[in-house]
Amino acid sequence: MKPLKTLLVDDEYSAIEGLVIRLAAFSQISIIGHAASVDEAMVLISQSAPDLIFLDIEMPGKSGFELIKQLQPENCPAIIFVTAFHQYAVKAFEVRALDYLLKPVKQERLAEAIARVTANLAQQPNKADILEVADIVQQAGTARPADTTTYRIEQEKLLIQDGHHPAQLIPYRDILWIDAAGDYMCVHTNAETFVMRARMKSLINEVLPDGFIRIHKSTIVNLQHVAKLEPLINSEYKLILVNNKALKVSRTYSKQLKENLSA
Template identity: 30%
Template sequence: MRVLIIDDEPLARARLAALLGECEGTEVIGSVGDGEAALGSLGELQPDVLLLDINMPGLSGTAVAQRLAGRTRPQVIFCTAYEAHALKAFELGAVDYLLKPVRLERLRDALQRAQRRLADAPREPTAYLHGRMRGEQVRIALAEVICLLADEKYVVVQHRRGELLIEESLRQLEEAYPEQLIRLHRNCLVPPARLLGVKTLADGRVLARLDGTELSPEISRRNLPAVRKLLRLG
């Protein structure tokens, strides 16, 4: 199993990595210190399991889990020093709740539960967008998309490795992937996991902060309530 560690304490991350080294069949694919970094790395790293702290600055562990609720992958195992959030964790579908300091035996048990849950659920098919890049037909996984921008008769797909032109309209994409894209403006869609926050300019315009890019697309008044609700919930 591919495991991503999320904890704001470097020593805690190091300890978990060491424990995972003693768990057969697991691979530590990354280690990050906050929830925003975790969400931003999911498309690239494709983890099977998150070892997720709860009390972190910025986006909390429960907020990260709420964003991921209902997905087959990744499965969430909370690792925390506090018992108070256990009920909420299981309401969000966490596979287990480990108290720090995490013991090797409990970690192995939790990973086995995650493995069984993953085995019982079919892997979600990867969605791809197809278009042209430098004159060649290419495809890009939707999980790698940062944002989609309307540009005359094409849509420009901004992703981690560059840009891609596709012929589908934003409306067609929005209807095809209603759970995987949210509209910011009539000319812009983004994957919800890319949304880090919003910033309001002096002239009243509201811009989105997106993971993986310096681009800050404008959010229309019509779509702002849905964006704020998404950020508040997750």
């Protein structure tokens, strides 16, 4: 396969520099330019027709999602989002990006993302077809999970698997909390955020072991990582995790939480 013509889009030049350094280790990547805005990127895309774009989301003026809206589906390059924010992962699925990397980007995750892109290009020579590939999400997500995504308990780990890629196993002890976004769940560890297709009710009732408890209609917490509980008004509480992450506890679940913490 020829080197992938690659465009970097980020309004922070330091982020561009860091990515250039990391990408130098991959012979299959040929950087053709970089842009600090959507408008600059569109000019370079029209001139160079890149195969792959590493795309930031939050940028002045227009976001990375707005860039994708301007691209023709039949000519759309492969997209790897690179962002500091995990909460956009679900939306990234909807535009069918091939991967979703959290800053600061780890070399190992970068290698996985590039391997995914090259594998999809090899299997699907037509770029339009690449957009139909459904991939499992890793670190705050990769690509849109297929409807056949399954999850289960295996060797004290949460298994995320979609049949297209190697399974991602996350030790339960490493999971701090899980929050919901529609039919998707963001699974947070100290190091990474993973996204899986699941419903909270099924996850808490059928999958997660004892020690995981619901504290809000959209949040599950691992009791092993709870540092303290602070009262708020109206019988609500603020739960502080060992990493200082603060989570809201609703009245509906506060009694059960207090009982479990005092047990």
